Amino acid sequence: MTEAVISVSGLTKRFGEVLAVDSLDFSVAQGEVCGLLGPNGAGKTTTLRVLVGLVFADAGEARLLGHRVRPGDPDLNRVGIMIEESAFVPYLSGARNLRLWWESGGAPWANADVDTALSVAGLGNAIDRKVKTYSQGMKQRLGLARALLSRPDVLVLDEPTSGLDPGEMREVRQLLRRVSEQGATVLLSSHLLAEIEQVCSHAVVMDKGRLVAAGRVQELIGAEGSVYIEVSNVRRATTVLKKLAGVRRVVSEPPGLAVEIDGIKRSDIVAALVHARIGVETVTARHQLEDAFLGMVSASTASELAVGAQGKGAAEGGTTTRRSRLGEG
Amino acid sequence: MMALFRTEVVKQIRRPRTYVALGIAVLIPTIATIALKANPPTPQGGDEGLFALAPNSGILVAVAMLRFMSRFLLVLIAALFAGDAVAGEAGWGNLRYMLVRPVRRPRLLSAKLSVSALLALIATVLIVVTGLVAGGIAFGLSGVSVPFAALSQSAGQLLWNTVIATFYVAWSLAAVLSVGFFVSTLTDVPAGGVGAGIGLYIVSQILDSISSVGSIRYILPTHYLDAWNILFFGPGPNADMLRGVLLQVGYAVVFCGLAFWRFQRKDILS
Numbered sequence: 001m002t003e004a005v006i007s008v009s010g011l012t013k014r015f016g017e018v019l020a021v022d023s024l025d026f027s028v029a030q031g032e033v034c035g036l037l038g039p040n041g042a043g044k045t046t047t048l049r050v051l052v053g054l055v056f057a058d059a060g061e062a063r064l065l066g067h068r069v070r071p072g073d074p075d076l077n078r079v080g081i082m083i084e085e086s087a088f089v090p091y092l093s094g095a096r097n098l099r100l101w102w103e104s105g106g107a108p109w110a111n112a113d114v115d116t117a118l119s120v121a122g123l124g125n126a127i128d129r130k131v132k133t134y135s136q137g138m139k140q141r142l143g144l145a146r147a148l149l150s151r152p153d154v155l156v157l158d159e160p161t162s163g164l165d166p167g168e169m170r171e172v173r174q175l176l177r178r179v180s181e182q183g184a185t186v187l188l189s190s191h192l193l194a195e196i197e198q199v200c201s202h203a204v205v206m207d208k209g210r211l212v213a214a215g216r217v218q219e220l221i222g223a224e225g226s227v228y229i230e231v232s233n234v235r236r237a238t239t240v241l242k243k244l245a246g247v248r249r250v251v252s253e254p255p256g257l258a259v260e261i262d263g264i265k266r267s268d269i270v271a272a273l274v275h276a277r278i279g280v281e282t283v284t285a286r287h288q289l290e291d292a293f294l295g296m297v298s299a300s301t302a303s304e305l306a307v308g309a310q311g312k313g314a315a316e317g318g319t320t321t322r323r324s325r326l327g328e329g
Numbered sequence: 330m331m332a333l334f335r336t337e338v339v340k341q342i343r344r345p346r347t348y349v350a351l352g353i354a355v356l357i358p359t360i361a362t363i364a365l366k367a368n369p370p371t372p373q374g375g376d377e378g379l380f381a382l383a384p385n386s387g388i389l390v391a392v393a394m395l396r397f398m399s400r401f402l403l404v405l406i407a408a409l410f411a412g413d414a415v416a417g418e419a420g421w422g423n424l425r426y427m428l429v430r431p432v433r434r435p436r437l438l439s440a441k442l443s444v445s446a447l448l449a450l451i452a453t454v455l456i457v458v459t460g461l462v463a464g465g466i467a468f469g470l471s472g473v474s475v476p477f478a479a480l481s482q483s484a485g486q487l488l489w490n491t492v493i494a495t496f497y498v499a500w501s502l503a504a505v506l507s508v509g510f511f512v513s514t515l516t517d518v519p520a521g522g523v524g525a526g527i528g529l530y531i532v533s534q535i536l537d538s539i540s541s542v543g544s545i546r547y548i549l550p551t552h553y554l555d556a557w558n559i560l561f562f563g564p565g566p567n568a569d570m571l572r573g574v575l576l577q578v579g580y581a582v583v584f585c586g587l588a589f590w591r592f593q594r595k596d597i598l599s
Contacts, residue, residue, distance in 0.1 A: 015596075049425075049596075049597070049598075052429050053428070053429070054425055054428060054429065054596070054597040055596040055597065055598070056594070056596060071428060071433060071434045071593075072428075072430075072431055072432050072433035072436070073431060074431045075431075076429055076431045077431050079429070081426070081429045083425055083429075084422070084425075085422065087421050087422025087423045087425070087426060088421070088423055089340055089418075089421065089423055090421060091343065091344055091345065092340070092343060096339075096343075100336045100339060100340065101426060101427070101430070103332050103335070103336055104332065104333050104336040104430050104432060104437075105332075105430040105431050105432055106332045106333070106431070106432070
């Protein structure tokens, strides 16, 4: 079993009356690119802040590289971090900002991976301009460059493509794949579900500070939704599919079929058709992460409402009920 | 620690605000000296007396400027440097990035506090040095003997006492600096820290001027602010100067201690 590079267990953080993170558990193994998903206020940024030692947990713990990171931890040198938007000293140049930030840790500038950082920043001569003249996208790229200066083993990124144009977003996605292939572990939060789908191998879905689901992205997507299938015999395929458990509805959409599924994997559908000697020409997942995410979050809310009602009943009837989770990885 | 200190120094010396503050510390004594030369005042008592005596020796220009600037402008400059030290970085959002370096929070805070204190000291020294240079050019750097003002010192004595007075005034800023610094660790708004430092000074000055306040006045941070006058118009350093120094030590220990205690436990949300 691969050792967890990031491990969060029972993490709870409260800000006054607001419960930002509530008994959160998940882990990220080495080399994984894990997306942290959730609506605004889900507790994603707080979780990342606890992980890197900016915020102190009220209960539970977040372990990074095998131990709990405390402020000033020497292992922070092995972690590339971008929390919320990139921020710099505005009246200094991009290059000066990078250098001062690096040297503040006591390491000589010669040890920094400046070439990679500058190529990621892609700022050209603007690297010598004052940061206050940068656009949001330029700051974001400079922030990514800063995160990569130490050739990190782990990247913790909060909305890394925020403010970037589509071309830059694609470059960042390619970069994340590259660093992952080189063995680095990446934990990133994003509102862009398509981005998580394209970049991440795993995802953790949060809502209202709690874990809703965690696992491989393909598993999360495949749990429910619909697929479009083009087959050699539409009539026979319809008959076969309607008999399968986990298929809710089969609708003819010439030249193929739209199949609404619930709990069955696409691979099982294909296997059933092939077993019935029906040729399968194409299988397209119509259900993307966005649908799965919205389904999970709304189900979480519904579950919470149900628990609230039960809790009220429990208070009256003398039993207690714990909120159920949709899934855990 | 030195690397961190160096990066903080670079940040400050490249900041336009620093140039403006230190520029004022040079500009005002220069303008005042020109005015004194062009329009020599008539001798009189009170605060105006030092300016009136200044044409007797350029050294007294520096002393007069130290007295004049310590009344508010130096306080403002010290509060600016200290109040902005942490809150300014938090306001830019850069503090969280400083704190994800492998540097313990107390070390970062120490570096910021040291640089703030250093800049306040530099501002104080600049006022005196500018006063000496400008005053020396305008009036020479001679000793003085003014019987009616009870001031009779050689140039060497004057210079030595000016050095002591400079460090005394600089140290007298410790309370303003530490209160501003403490508040700076509590907020993301630099004006909060600056305002706290200046507010402390103003409240202290007001209360100190009300005799009914009684013995509480003795622990107000501005109570011994002018105690150094005894260096020029009296026998030399006295118990009040020592009390002034110790009082500032108390404020510095309490408020810097609070700043460190609070900052080590603070959730960084900015």
